[in-house]
Amino acid sequence: MKFDIITLFPEMFSAIKEEGVIARAIKKSIISITTWQLRDFSLNKYKNVDDKSYGGGAGMVMQVQPIRDCIIEIKKQNPKTKVIYLSPQGKKLDQDLVEKLTTHDSLTMLCGRYEGIDERVIENDIDYEVSIGDYVISGGELAAMVVIDAISRRLPNVLGNEDSLKDSFTDNLLDYPHYTRPEVVDGHSVPEVLLSGNQAKIDAWRLEQSIKRTKQKRPDLKV
Numbered sequence: 001m002k003f004d005i006i007t008l009f010p011e012m013f014s015a016i017k018e019e020g021v022i023a024r025a026i027k028k029s030i031i032s033i034t035t036w037q038l039r040d041f042s043l044n045k046y047k048n049v050d051d052k053s054y055g056g057g058a059g060m061v062m063q064v065q066p067i068r069d070c071i072i073e074i075k076k077q078n079p080k081t082k083v084i085y086l087s088p089q090g091k092k093l094d095q096d097l098v099e100k101l102t103t104h105d106s107l108t109m110l111c112g113r114y115e116g117i118d119e120r121v122i123e124n125d126i127d128y129e130v131s132i133g134d135y136v137i138s139g140g141e142l143a144a145m146v147v148i149d150a151i152s153r154r155l156p157n158v159l160g161n162e163d164s165l166k167d168s169f170t171d172n173l174l175d176y177p178h179y180t181r182p183e184v185v186d187g188h189s190v191p192e193v194l195l196s197g198n199q200a201k202i203d204a205w206r207l208e209q210s211i212k213r214t215k216q217k218r219p220d221l222k223v
């Protein structure tokens with residue numbers, strides 16, 4: 001999977017490029033992340049990419065031209081890439097949308113700043129508008145990293161033993177409770193079944209726990 005990121009803050013992506021699961025996926029060449037500095041596409045001698053909002057208001061708006069030129073450049077290299085605008089107004093990210101996005105070979109993430117981007121980019125140049133939740137953050141970069149992480153861990157050979165298939169939201173269920181050593185903490189013991197060595201019983205207990213906690217914590221998931 002190839003990720004191209006359009007951003008004013010490419011350095012932020014070192015957080016996932018250099019550490020953890022994503023860094024390992026890059027080393028194994030399962031994914032690649034290329035950042036594009038939007039200012040490089042500005043035709044302005046000051047490298048501005050934003051301007052005042054028509055109609056007034058305090059915030060600045062990201063302009064069409066640098067974004068469009070950057071997308072054109074990315075598409076020269078990846079004609080089939082799908083462009084995602086990270087936006088609080090987009091479709092809320094959930095596991096179903098993550099699974100849908102994993103079907104593409106190449107995704108371009110457009111990270112907004114300020115008041116956001118000129119509406120005409122959204123109308124003409126975007127395939128998906130994706131939100132990471134009903135709250136507003138200062139820029140699309142953190143949101144893009146969330147999306148990249150959620151997609152990457154579902155790609156073959158990124159996690160060992162297909163571990164992500166047991167994570168929460170698989171089959172609409174939350175994950176079961178996990179315990180590690182020591183066996184007793186503050187008088188609370190690990191459930192006996194987990195020490196039984198009987199894998200069939202353990203699997204049945206875990207499924208039962210998953211169903212129970214999904215009903216308790218997330219009744220909206222409809223088990």
Ligand SMILES: C[S@@+](CC[C@H](N)C(=O)[O-])C[C@H]1O[C@@H](n2cnc3c(N)ncnc32)[C@H](O)[C@@H]1O
Pocket residue numbers: 085086087088089110111112113114115116117130131132133134135136137138139140141143
């Ligand atoms: C300060 S926000 C702009 C918010 C915009 N004025 C609004 O109210 O809809 C700047 C940028 O952060 C990103 N952003 C903010 N909240 C987000 C969210 N919940 N999900 C994804 N991206 C978000 C978007 O790229 C957005 O263009």
